[in-house]
Amino acid sequence: MWLGALERRLLERILAPPPKLLFRDRQLERALELIEDGASFVVYGSVGTGKTTLALTAARGLEGIVYASCASARTYSALRSKLLKRATYYVVDDYTMAVREPRLKGLMRSLEPKAVIVYPPVEAYEELEGLEKIEMQPYTLEELEDICRERAARLALAVDDEDVRAAAKAGFEHGGNARVALIVLAERTAANLQNYAAWRS
Template sequence: MWLGALERRLLDRVLAPPPKLLFRERQLERALELVGRSESFVVYGPIGTGKTTLALAAARGLEGVAYVSCASARTYSALRSKLLKPAAYYVVDDYPMAVREPRLRELVRSLKPKIVVVYPPAAAYEELEGLEGIEMPAYTLEELEEICRERAARLALAVEEEDVRAAAKAGFEHGGNARVALMVLAERAAANLQRAAALRA
């Protein structure tokens, strides 16, 4: 139980949005420009490339942001109650996971201004046609290593360089996925703490 609780706490800390989104400066700058003009846009890329973090960072500081995750609210009726409320900006996350029936597609088309997070190809979503797209490419191995190092240093994780490299390698082998890399980093930090506790016992 102790290790399970420790792993959960570490995972929550490691996966929490960072104060700075590494290797996404250009994308964030463009997103902030669009938000500043109250324009709608699409953020697209593979899983674990910072799409949600970018969308929320772009909307940070705005009052009246309506955020909805289609991973937890997938149907028209579930999403309708969240998206029909007046908002300064709508952030529709994991849109491909929604049941995209005609009523929902029309609802999403009508939202203004909005940020919609999708997986590629962005052109597959006709209701988002005409919106500017911000691409979030898969991370390189070197980028994943730096992301893991930054997280380990900032959170004072009980990891060594070999842990950082192993975590980054796992993320790279899963398509440049930072989320996988950070999950492995948290697992290794928890295992290191458990070994240290066993030695002290």
């Protein structure tokens, strides 16, 4: 139970958006340009490639942002209730998980300006045709190692380089998934702290 609670607290800290999004400079620059122009766009890529973090980082500092996740609001009615407020920008996350129906497509077309986050193939969403697409490639093994090292150093985690490499390898084996890498990093941090506590007792 102690380890589970510790892991949860560590996960919250480790998975929180970083001050700087590593290895996404080009994508972030383009997203910022589109937001400045008041244009809508799509962010797409596989799981754990930084799609949500990119959109929220680009919109950081804007007032009147409305965020809705289709993971928790999958139907037209549920999503519409979250998007009723006027906004300077709408961020619609995990749109792939929404229940597909004509009313939902109409709702998405009516939202302006917006950033919509989807999984490939992006061509499957006809209601998003004409919007600029920002692709998030899977992370390389070296990039995942650097991401884990940045988290470990910034948060002063109880891990060594072997832990960092193991976490990065797990993320790479799951398709270049930074989320998996960071979850493993949290697990290894918690295990190291538990071992240290047992040694001290």
